[in-house]
Each structure stands twice: as C-alpha cells, then as structure tokens.
Amino acid sequence: MRKIQYALAGTLALAATAGVNAADYQVTTLADGLNHPWSLAFLPDGRMLVTERAGRLRLVSAAGELQAEAVTGVPEVFVDNQAGLFEVALDPEFADNQRLFLSYACGSPESNNTCLASARFNGEALEDVSELFRAEPGKRGSAHYGGRIAFLADNTLVMGLGDAFILREEAQNKGSHLGSIVRLKRDGSVPQDNPWVGQADAKPELYSIGHRNVQGMVWDAVNQRLLSHEHGPRGGDELNLIEPGKNYGWPVITYGVDYNGAVISPYTEKPGLEQPLTEWTPSIAPSGMTLYRGELFPEWQGSLMVSALAGQHVRRVEFAGTEVVTEENLFGELNARFRDVRTGPDGALYLLTDSPQGQLLRVTP
Template identity: 70%
Template sequence: MKALQSALLIAGLGLGLTAHAADYRVETLAEGLEFPWSLAFLPEGGMLVTERAGRLRLIDAEGRLQAEPLNGVPSVLVERQGGLMEVALDPEFAENRRLFLSYACGTVEANNTCLASARLVDGTLQDVQEIFRAEFAKRGGAHYGGRIAFLPDQTLVLTLGDAFIHREEAQNPANHLGSIVRLNRDGSVPGDNPWVGQADVRPELYSIGHRNVQGVLWDAANHRLLAHEHGPRGGDELNLIESGNNYGWPKITYGVDYSGAVISPYSEMEGLQQPLLQWTPSIAPSGMALYQGEMFPEWQGSLLVSTLAGQHVRRVSLDGLQVREQESLFSELGERIRDVRVAADGSIHLLTDSPQGRVLRISR
C-alpha cells in the first residue's frame, strides 16, 4: 500500500475560496482499474467498484482487490463516455443483498442509459433484471448521467443526460433525455410522480431541463435532493431538485458552446429554475458526497464534489440554500477524479479517472 503525507492545497477558482489547515494521509487501496466510475461500501467490509469497461470489482475487507471481476454483470455498451457506471446498494442491502447498476445499453447507433437490479450472493450477481431503459434510443456515446440516489419514501432517482447531440430534447417531456427519473425499486412508476397520467409525457419523469447530471444525493438532515450537472464551456450547476421543476437547459445557461458560440442569450427565464451555484470556467463535476463523519470535523455537513477538468474535490459549504464557502481539496494529486465517497469511519475515498485508475483513501 502506497502512502504519502500531504498538506491541503487551495486553488483560487470560483466563489470565495477559503483555506483551513488540514493534514491528511493518502493511501492507494487499489490500482490498475480501467476508468473506475463508482464505489459502494459493503456492510460486511470491503467495497464494490465499477470499471467503465463493464466490470464490477470487489475489494475485500482486508483491502485486497480481487483478481477476477464478479460474474453476472448485464451486457454493457462501452463507447466513449458509455459503459458500466453506478453501483448502488439498496438501503436494505444487509437483509436483501440487492444492488442497482446503471450502464449504457444497446448499440452505437441506438443506445441509452439502463438500470438493472440484482442480488449479490457468494460473490456473484443473481436475479439480474433490467428495470428501466431510457427512451429514445439515440446514437453516439455521450451524456448518460447514470447516478442513483435513494429517497426516504422507498423510491430511487436515476440521473440522465441529453445525449449531447439532442440537447433540445431536454425540454421535451415525451422522452427521457436530459431528465431525472423517479422509480420504485422494482422499476415501476410511483403514482405521485409529477406528470403521471398526462398525455405525451413520460410518467417516470421527476424533473427536466438537465444537460448531464453526474452527481446526486439525498441530504437527510435538510430533507432535500441535490444534484450537479455538466455545463458546456462554463455553466456547471449545483441544483436543488424538486418534483416537477424545469432546470432550463438549453433555454437558459451560464455557459457557451465549445466553439464559443452562444447557446442561449438567457441565463434566467420565468418558470425555469436557477442553480444554487454555477461554476465558470467549468470544473466538470463528476460525483458528490455529503461529509458526515468525525475524522474531518471542520468539513462536517459540507458537500464534496469530485471534478474531472478541475482535478480536485470541491468542498461546498451551504447555509440553507446560500453558498457560504468553497475550497479545492487534493489538487496536488494531479488527477481527474471520477467519484468521491465517505466511509463509515469518516475517511474519504476517491476514484481516479484513468486507464490505470486508482482507489485512494484520505484519512488522518
């Protein structure tokens, strides 16, 4: 196991970054992973890690990466940003051994985001079932979303993307592009979803007008759902997600196209939700966790946002719905960071976005 001692590095990006002295230890728990995407801690110890290439890996309770991937993973389309994405444990996993996987499914010419459920039994996935497939089937390999969060009413939300080439469809409720959907855990539609029963509207929709949502979590202390999404060139957003809301993409945005062309002249419009926070230039937010632990008490209650282009973890402290402060953590690693998770002991785990990706543990 490799370790190094590091001091907190603060980068002057964005709103009101402040520094707090903090020493921490960085350990490499596993390496040689092909674009690791998501991590889930097992109640018996150890963790599951997805590789975008379509493999689900086990790191055992002793911290050893098992050589062979787990059997039973559904067929995955591996194309550009597409592949195996999130692994999320059912809130009752200790009793039912059920987990959920999001992944790109279909062909290069006709694909979208799928969600499957399975049970982890003796190191193998059993009872694997596809329970949701986003429509319509689009071509290419970009903007899948793919993050999962569980709500206290026993439902889950799955984030989706606009497929990059179909951004106008994020305003079309007749499909799932550019949305967040809410499902029962068997894949059925909750009867109180905001557009259930409306003609030409997908009943799974919970919110629309998103570009590519790659971070979502339920903040139990404040009883709210938070999500972040990629903007184009600038205009990454942190949003409070509420049922039936339209978050504006691409009618409003704080970013411009990659060519520099204007996507919309508007950053605000009546009936469209404003972000709690927007990042320009883009940091490319990728995962998100809420810090609730004792190891780093100065970060208690903060959001931890992993970033790709930014190559750091952005700590965001909210006072209600107002941003109180931000800081950039772990910049000295020089890594694109795909996911961030907080373990039961308060340590922070990172996944590096690389063909030789690593699982890192940050502790004191």
Template identity: 70%
Template sequence: MKSKSMLLTATVAMAFAGAAQAVDYQIETVAEGLEFPWSLAFLPDGGMLVTERPGRLRHINAQGELQDAAIEGVPEAFVSGQAGLFEVALDPDYANNKRIFLSYACGTLEANHTCLSSATFSEAGLQDVDEIFRVQPAKTGSAHYGGRVAFLPDNTLLLTLGDGFDYREEAQKTSSHIGSIVRLNRDGSVPEDNPFAGGGDALPELYSIGHRNVQAIVYDAQNDRVLAHEHGPRGGDELNLIEPGNNYGWPKITFGVDYNGSTISPYTSLPGLEQPMLQWTPSIAPSGMTLYRGEQFPAWKDSLMISTLAARNVRRVELDGNEVMAQETLFDELGSRFRDVRTGPDGALYLLTDAAAGQVLRVVPGAVSAQ
C-alpha cells in the first residue's frame, strides 16, 4: 500500500529493565478526509475498511486509494453525540465467507441500543445484512455504547458495551446488558457455557458485568487471555483482565470522581469485585488497543498499544504476565486525538485520528536504525 505523504520522523528512547532502547520511526499518511473514523479492518488483498461515526463504511483499496463513494447497504445508525457507526471486524473465516461484523447505535434519541449486525462484503456493497444482537433495555441519550468486538477461538465473539452514562446502576444488574461485555455465537445465538446462562432472571448473553464504557478488547491467543480497557469518569480509566462471570465493580468501586467533583463511591476496592491491572488518574480517555506482535518494531513486541483521546497520544504498556511493568508515551508530537490503533499485516502500526477531517496514519521504522 502506498503512502500519500510523510508527516515526520522521530526517535523515542525509554529505559526498560536498566537498558535504553531507541526506536526510530516515521509516520505516513495513508488516507485523509475521513469524518470521525472509528475503526479499521485489514482486507486480505491489502486494502482496508474504515468506519466513520456518522454512519458510513469506507473502502481503501489495495493501492492505498480511499474510494470516494461509501459502501452501500450499511445498517442505518442512530447518529448523535457519541452515537453512530462503531466497529468493523472481519470474520476469522473471512477469506472463505466474506463476512464482516458492524456495531452501531440503533434506534432514536428516546429509545436506543448498541446493535451488532453481520453482512457479506463486496465492492458493490453489503449483502445478507442481519442484525444478530441488540442491547436490552433501551435507553435515552447518546453516550457510552462500547462497541468493540473480539473473536475467541471457539467460534464465539465478545462485544463490549457501555453504561449509557445516566444508567450506571444497570452495570450491576444481571437483568440488563447495559454496562457489560456479552459473548455470542457468530450467528447471534447464546453459547450454552456462558457464565450467566440458565441463571434465572440473568440475561444469558452476559460474559462480565460492572463496566462503565469498554472502548477496546483484545484476545491474546499466545496467553489465552482477554484484555479490555474502559473509560472512568473524571479519573479511574482502567485496563482489565476479563474473565467470565466476573464483576468489575462500576459504580460500586472506582478510582475516579464525577464530573462535578462529587464522590461516586468512597471505595476503590470491595470483596468480590475485580481490581484493574492498571488505572489512569487523571483520565487519558483510552480508545483503541492492539497487542503488538509485528516484526517492524522488535522493541515494541508483546506490548499493548493503547490509543487515547484526552491525552492525545498512544500509551505503550509493557506486561510481565498480568503485571504492568512500564508505560511509554508515543506520538504526542502530533497533538491528535487517536480513536483507534491496529497492528497491520505488514507489521506496521496504524492509527486513526478522531477529527472531522480524520486520517489513517501508518507508523514504520525510520531511516536511522534503532540503537
């Protein structure tokens, strides 16, 4: 894929375990003029699909050219505030079935949901569009939808959700999807071994509860674990190890306070509620996340790369098992809000800028070798 222009080159040095590592990189523009791009997926032919929050799905072809026309057949999204079209994710068997998944807000301002649909993709548009999941109950307002998707090796998927901002007490209820992560079969049916399946009034799709607004989720096949992060209020953004049936505490426990400075909970821990692997106060507003295992940046291998909105950078988080060892701040020289970060099949790092004239950026090694 050809880049259109080079923005800058930089060298970042950070000490880890007593040794200085210098990483030289350059940032290239792949595509620009996207309206609040939200999610990125790589096609087998070298192209990409990009969602725009106002409800459009865009195609960047294998030559790196953003197609002028949006892809036809995308389900209608409710677009207002934080609501709109969110994730695009390719079925793990996409090479055979051409199936994609789209998450989006659906409904009206007075009654809306996070929805998930599947469809088959071609350049002519989407076909066989099928809504496979809709959050219950409906809510009013246009905030905190979650919307990220991760695939598990047992042919199921995880969909992250939010608490709707004004519905935070719902996050502690197993009779509500609001403020949870759900697990579905890829046709939308419920896996029989879900932790809340068969639990009386509990909704069977639930996988974990007690979340505020889960903005990224990654399945780490090498370590067979699920990692996710979520927005706190004013402070208390969290990185969590997600395990089935667990309660992550919101709003009973939090490291943050409400936006007016008032106390949400006096507790940062309580029995039976999970503690985060890492929390950020003040808030960084984490958005996307990728576990970097590409070949272009050996010094970053096995690191979590977490894009941020409020902090306007990418946080590299180094783990030892489930323990956070160090953090590094990257790309703050751009001054951009970053909505998503992905590892490309070419081993480069890809970024989406959150702006009315948003960009797809590619990070590749610079001309100077790392020292």
C-alpha cells in the first residue's frame, strides 16, 4: 500500500465559498492493476468486492490485498466498449442471506441491454445465480446502459438505465425500459404500487422516465429521498431528485447540445417535466455517488460526493433542503478518471479510478 498526503487539498468550484470545509487528507492505494473497475461493495468481514467492466468480480482482503483469482459464478456478460459488468450491491439483509445483486450488459452485438441478476456469495464464489430482469427492447451498439443500484426504505431495488445513445427518443416511451429508472422487489417481481402498473401501454417496472444515462444513485435515509445523476450530451449533466411517476425530460428538454454542436432541443424547461437540482456544463461525466455520513471527516458530513470521469475529480455537493448551496472539487491532483466513490464502514472515502490499470484508493484524514 502506498500513501500520499495532501494538506487542505480540494479546489472550491464556487469562489464565494473559498476556505470553507477544506479537509486535510491522505490517499492510500489499496489495490492496482484493476481492469476498468466499476463498482465497490463492503463485506461484513472487512473484505471488499470490486467489479471490473471486463466481466470479472474481484475480491480484496481486509488488509487491502487483491486476490489473484476472480470470483467464479458471474453470469455471462456482454463486453464491448461501454458494455460489461457494472454494479455489485449487497442485499440489505446480506448478513443473514448472503445475497448480492449484479448489473451487467447482456445479449449480443445485434441485441443487448442491461440485465440484473441475484446470487448467493459463499465467501469465495457465487452460487444460486438467477437473472431477475432484462431491459427491453434489445438494442444494437454498446453504449448507455446505466447500471447503478440503490435500495429504498422498503428494501425494494431501483436501478438506473440508459437510452442506448442511438435511441434517445425511447426515454419518453413508457412502453420501453430505455432511459428510465426501474423499481423491483428483490425477487425480481414488480411492486404493485409502481406508478404505471396496470397501464396497457407502459412497462410495469418503470419508476421514472426521461433519463439519458443514469450512473449514480443514492437513497438518502435521513431525508427520505432518492437522488440520481446522469450523463448529459455535450454539457447538461444532471443531478436529480427522483420521485415516482415523474418525467425528467430527456431529450425534450436539456441543458446540453449534441457532440457535434447540433441543437438537441431548444428547450431547457417545459410544463410537466422535472428540473434538475443542478446541472453541470461543461460536462464532468458523473459516474458513482455516495452520501457521506462517516465520522472521519466532519467537514464533509451530509455532503453528496460525485465521482467524475471527464472532470477528473470528486465533486462535493452541499444542500440546504433541496437547494445546492456549495460545490467543491476534490482529488484533482491525482489526475485520474474516477468511476466510483463510496463511504466505507470505517468512515473513510473509497475511490475507484477508471483505467486499464485502475486503482482502489482509500482516503483518510
């Protein structure tokens, strides 16, 4: 393990807040040589599970040692470009049932989408693997899968999806899962209080629609709210407060433009379409997200931490109610694309860097 220390690091994005809530921290490299690591989960015995986009689930010991052999039993994953193995999330009752959930790209180059599977982790391998959900319709290409998972207060599971990049209009089609957030019971069945259950023209799993590519999801248990973020096109990355049955606008409204500069929509708002809590232009390419409620960094208590790929930082966001009042850029001195950020059970902040030689980093005071 390697340690690098930074004093009062972190550049505040809003000049008016300069000097507020700065924190001293040191960064320890726990593991490296990870192939585009995507997600991190903490096991009760102190070990960690890390997904690699290439389709492998890796185990890191409590001492921070990456096990040489990948965990066996992972379902078949479609790997290409953005497609691969995404989230690993422990069941809220993992200590009793040893269940976990994996999101991943499934199918073929001609017809693929996002899948969700459950499995039992016996400490070394996955057993009783079962596919619970497959987003429809199947699509071509290998972009915009979403894949992040969160659990609501009733222990139902929500998962963010993408619009496939080439099918953005489908985000407004309730007969499609593309560009949505879906909600499921942990056995894969549909909660009967989902907003569009019973409508003949709507997928019953839908929880919200109008999303581009949801890659961060957090259930805020203190304030009883679901937060998500999604990639915009060129500009217009969004942080949203998610409520069931709401339409978040993509691509009818957006603060971004197409990659070639073309206008996607002339509108940034329209009646009946939700506004983001904040939007980021130019794009930071938000990826993972955690709500910091640890004890090691009192300066960050209650802050939302958003890992950013293109931005090469972690964006710390402070709220007053639902209003964003402060934003701060952290860890930019590491010159890394950050794929995931998590609050550890020890109160440390954990980071995954997106690279063919990705790292698992631990941030402590």
